[in-house]
Amino acid sequence: MATWEDVRRIANSLPEVTEGEHWGSTAWRVRGAVFVWERPLRPADLDALGDAAPAPGTILAVRVPEVGVRAALISSEPEIYFTIPHFDGYPAVLVRLERIGRAELEELIIEAWLCRAPRRLAKQWEADNGTAEP
Template sequence: MVDDRPARVEDVHALAAGMPHVTRVAGTGGNAVYQVGGKSFVFFRTPRPDAVDPDTGERYDDVIVFWVLGDEDKAAMVQDPGSPFFTTPHFNGHPSVLIRASRLHEIGRDELAEVVQDAWLSRASAKRARDWLAAHGTADA
């Protein structure tokens, strides 16, 4: 099914929770953290000093973190200045990208689904990843 309408925060929750073997835990600020096998793959970040509005200096309070499959994927997602995905010095060398919830509408729901699936695949056990890929007819299985 194609659903390329603008992505929404509730899509992040539904897509992450819909992956197999996922648990949702509360982060330090009560924020949602989605894990597979005890490893976080998507989480709603509490405001931190490294992600701030360049005009006001106020900390972003709507940052969502997605793990990625590797450095190449991360670079591809954040290198375009028009991309809603970004990183901060705090995440240098970390296999993840960030997006503000207020900018989710800049990507489609289908693209968001791919980002969530890749995040899950990057953190799931090798067997779970193989099983999921095989069940979804992916050539990588």
């Protein structure tokens, strides 16, 4: 089970990340671009989710490369990943933090950072960490 401290540790370990606020909730940015953030559910979200709505304070929003990736995550692990109508057409997925493992969370946050980091910074990080394509 992952915690907000895990999110903070992973996100802040990446280059040029700043932690701050986004619409009144904690968010992490790389050079000003938000890549992960706390996403409280609003009344319209709760109405849309009904009984499937997770507990307050446990939802992380994570940027993904495209909406197809979001759909794949949701279909593969719907107990962890979900979305709301507000995110229709937007490349981000919502995560039930209390249900995701730390290793999977780390992979997800790194991918989100790579989506939002400037190309040169992302390529340098991949080269430094042995994940660059040959």
